[in-house]
Amino acid sequence: MIRCENIVKKYRGKEVLKGVSCHLDEHKIIGLIGRNGAGKSTLLNILAGHIKPTAGKVSIYNSNPFNSITAATNTIFIEEGMTFAQNDNIAQILKTARRFYLNWQQELAEKLLQYVGIHLNSSHQNLSKGQRSTFNLIYGLATRCAITLLDEPMNGMDEAVRADMYRAILKEYIAYPRTIIISSHHLKEIEHLIEEILLIHNGQVVFHEELEKMQxxxxxxxxxxxxxxxxxxxxxxxxxxxxxxxxxxxxxxxxxxxxxxxxxxxxxxxxxxxxxxxxxxxxxxxx
Known part of the structure; x- marks a missing residue:
C-alpha cells in the first residue's frame, strides 16, 4: 500500500534521507523509531504529501501523494507544529473537519475532548503544549483516515493522559482498522501497540520487521x-x-x-x- 523506493531528501545540500526503501502493508500499527535527526519527520512529511523527495519514488495506493487531493482526504498527519485557522475555536475547527474528511466522527471527537477537559469554545493557539498535543491526536483519530501518521503525538502530555491516549489509539484501531505510523521516543510506552518496527538511523533503514523479531x-x-x-x-x-x-x-x-x-x-x-x-x-x- 505504501511503497518507498530509494527515497533521498536533501536540505541545503545535506542528505537527510539516504536511499530509504520500504513497503508498508495496510491495517497495521507501525513504530517509526530512530534518534533525533535520523529522518523520521522528513519521511512522514513525504508520505503525507507535504514535501517532495529529492530523488526516488513514493506511492500510496499506487499514486504520488504530493499535492494529491486523494491522498490528502485519505491521510492525516499529526505533528506538533500543525496549525488551524487562527480565529477559529475548537468547535469551528471540528466543523471544518466534518466538511473535509468523509469518515469524520464528530461525536467521538466531542466525547474525547470532554473527557480530557478541553472545551469547544477554547482557542487552539491558547491551549497548553500538552493540551494542543491531546487535541491534535483526538482530531487525528476522529478523521478515521485510512492512513494516520503520528509524529511524536504525546509530546507535552502528562503520564495519565498519555496512558489514556494510547488506549484510545488501540480501541479505535481495533474497531476501525487502518494504517497507523507512530514516530515516538517513548518506545517502551508504545511497544504494546505496534506490530512492526521501522528503525531509521542516519537517514537509512537499518531494521524493518515484525515486533516479535526485534524482541x-x-x-x-x-x-x-x-x-x-x-x-x-x-x-x-x-x-x-x-x-x-x-x-x-x-x-x-x-x-x-x-x-x-x-x-x-x-x-x-x-x-x-x-x-x-x-x-x-x-x-x-x-x-
Whole structure:
C-alpha cells in the first residue's frame, strides 16, 4: 500500500534521507523509531504529501501523494507544529473537519475532548503544549483516515493522559482498522501497540520487521571477561565493572555456552544499541 523506493531528501545540500526503501502493508500499527535527526519527520512529511523527495519514488495506493487531493482526504498527519485557522475555536475547527474528511466522527471527537477537559469554545493557539498535543491526536483519530501518521503525538502530555491516549489509539484501531505510523521516543510506552518496527538511523533503514523479531534480535551475555572475549567482535554494547563483563550481541552469534549467563534485551535497548555511535555508550566519554 505504501511503497518507498530509494527515497533521498536533501536540505541545503545535506542528505537527510539516504536511499530509504520500504513497503508498508495496510491495517497495521507501525513504530517509526530512530534518534533525533535520523529522518523520521522528513519521511512522514513525504508520505503525507507535504514535501517532495529529492530523488526516488513514493506511492500510496499506487499514486504520488504530493499535492494529491486523494491522498490528502485519505491521510492525516499529526505533528506538533500543525496549525488551524487562527480565529477559529475548537468547535469551528471540528466543523471544518466534518466538511473535509468523509469518515469524520464528530461525536467521538466531542466525547474525547470532554473527557480530557478541553472545551469547544477554547482557542487552539491558547491551549497548553500538552493540551494542543491531546487535541491534535483526538482530531487525528476522529478523521478515521485510512492512513494516520503520528509524529511524536504525546509530546507535552502528562503520564495519565498519555496512558489514556494510547488506549484510545488501540480501541479505535481495533474497531476501525487502518494504517497507523507512530514516530515516538517513548518506545517502551508504545511497544504494546505496534506490530512492526521501522528503525531509521542516519537517514537509512537499518531494521524493518515484525515486533516479535526485534524482541528476539539480541541477547545480553554476562560472565568473566575472558569468557566473553570471543563475542566482542560482534558486540553492539560492551561493559565491564569489577570482575564481570557484559556484552550485547545479535542472538545469531551466541553459540549456547552454558557457563555464560544469558539475558533478554528489550526492544527499546536493542534499538538504542543498534543506533549507537560506540559500543560503550556514555561511559566511553569518561574513559
Amino acid at each position: 528476539q534480535y539480541a541477547v545480553q551475555l554476562v560472565g568473566q571477561p575472558e569468557q566473553l572475549e570471543p563475542y566482542r567482535n560482534h558486540a553492539l554494547f560492551v561493559k565491564q565493572e569489577g570482575l564481570l563483563a557484559e556484552v550485547v550481541i545479535e542472538r545469531k552469534y551466541f553459540d549456547g555456552q552454558s557457563t555464560i549467563q544469558v539475558q533478554p534485551v528489550s526492544v527499546s535497548d536493542a534499538c538504542r544499541y543498534m543506533t549507537a555511535s560506540t559500543t560503550g555508550g556514555i561511559d566511553d566519554v569518561f574513559q
